[in-house]
Amino acid sequence: MPLVSSVEIFKxxxxxxxxxxxxxxxxxxxxxxxxxxxxxxAPLILQVSAGARKYAKHIYLTKLIEAAVEDSGLSxxxxxxxxxxxxxxxxxxxxxxTSVMIDGSRFPFxxxxxxxxxxxxxxxxxGVTVExxxxxxxxxxxxxxxSAKDATYTDPDQALEFVQRTGVxxxxxxxxxxxxxxxxxxxxxxxxDRLAKIAAILPGFPLVLHGASSVxxxxxxxxxxxxGAINGAQGVPEAMLCQAGTMGICKINIDTDLRLAMTSxxxxxxxxxxxxxxxxxxxxxxxxxxxxxxxxKMRDVLNCSDRI
Ligand code: G3H
Ligand code: 13P
Ligand code: ZN
Numbered sequence: 001m002p003l004v005s006s007v008e009i010f011k012x013x014x015x016x017x018x019x020x021x022x023x024x025x026x027x028x029x030x031x032x033x034x035x036x037x038x039x040x041x042a043p044l045i046l047q048v049s050a051g052a053r054k055y056a057k058h059i060y061l062t063k064l065i066e067a068a069v070e071d072s073g074l075s076x077x078x079x080x081x082x083x084x085x086x087x088x089x090x091x092x093x094x095x096x097x098t099s100v101m102i103d104g105s106r107f108p109f110x111x112x113x114x115x116x117x118x119x120x121x122x123x124x125x126x127g128v129t130v131e132x133x134x135x136x137x138x139x140x141x142x143x144x145x146x147s148a149k150d151a152t153y154t155d156p157d158q159a160l161e162f163v164q165r166t167g168v169x170x171x172x173x174x175x176x177x178x179x180x181x182x183x184x185x186x187x188x189x190x191x192x193d194r195l196a197k198i199a200a201i202l203p204g205f206p207l208v209l210h211g212a213s214s215v216x217x218x219x220x221x222x223x224x225x226x227x228g229a230i231n232g233a234q235g236v237p238e239a240m241l242c243q244a245g246t247m248g249i250c251k252i253n254i255d256t257d258l259r260l261a262m263t264s265x266x267x268x269x270x271x272x273x274x275x276x277x278x279x280x281x282x283x284x285x286x287x288x289x290x291x292x293x294x295x296x297k298m299r300d301v302l303n304c305s306d307r308i
Contacts, residue, residue, distance in 0.1 A: 005129040010206035017303040018245035021045035023255035032290035040305040047081040105133040135174030156197040170206040177211035181233040199248035206250035213256035222264035226271040265289035
């Protein structure tokens with residue numbers, strides 16, 4: 001089975017379910033997510049941020065994904081998450097990625113369009129799909145912290161113009177989610193009316209939800225119990241993600257939940273076995289925690305199990 005672009009994945013999913021896009025940094029995370037997708041028979045997007053690429057190196061990540069495809073027999077979409085300029089997108093396209101995100105959301109509308117179109121032209125000539133972003137999420141991406149006051153929700157009319165003028169294959173929209181573990185002060189709220197308007201103005205067009213971790217209490221509690229202090233964390237309720245998956249959101253980005261699953265398992269293991277210094281011993285439960293969490297997301301939240 002090959003690496004695949006997002007075209008067919010989104011065509012099959014639209015309006016029925018969402019596909020998980022999971023952030024990867026290392027072999028353990030890749031193995032755990034791929035094992036979950038295999039068991040669930042779920043379509044899979046693995047995404048790499050600039051930070052992940054710096055941490056693990058492009059060549060290590062692509063070789064690990066190549067191994068994952070060969071070992072699992074799955075088709076996997078390998079996607080660049082939050083590409084900030086043309087150069088990183090080009091480097092990933094030339095280096096074997098099948099999908100890239102160009103995130104021009106920090107720029108004024110016309111500049112975002114020009115940058116995104118430049119990436120689309122380069123990517124499409126090479127069979128690679130492109131995700132753009134319009135509107136701005138609050139929260140932490142790499143080292144950039146976007147404050148709530150700088151976040152802006154996506155305007156539906158602008159979304160139509162953006163898609164028409166850039167030719168992107170999917171669009172990340174801002175409807176109230178944010179990156180990281182601290183998403184809401186008070187009740188969690190997403191602007192579903194806005195999502196419905198964007199989906200109505202762009203019928204059949206794949207939309208993407210970033211900042212979609214649910215910050216599951218079982219992991220936060222475990223992290224706190226075994227060393228702690230993660231206070232005031234709050235994620236997107238899973239019922240809201242289920243709903244979004246039926247309304248045109250085809251791709252749901254999850255990173256924070258992976259970090260919490262992994263870290264809580266390692267903390268628990270080391271709390272019980274403080275003398276353990278064999279990484280294989282504490283990374284084995286970490287992989288299992290990631291796998292079970294991803295299986296749960298696929299089956300109970302995204303509704304993408306048994307789709308391949
Ligand atoms: O959108 C942000 C993702 O969670 C990636 O995070 O840039 O720290 O790898 P990172
Ligand atoms: P979370 O921080 O909610 O996991 O969001 C991840 C994300 O949007 C990656 O692009
Ligand atoms: Zn994101």
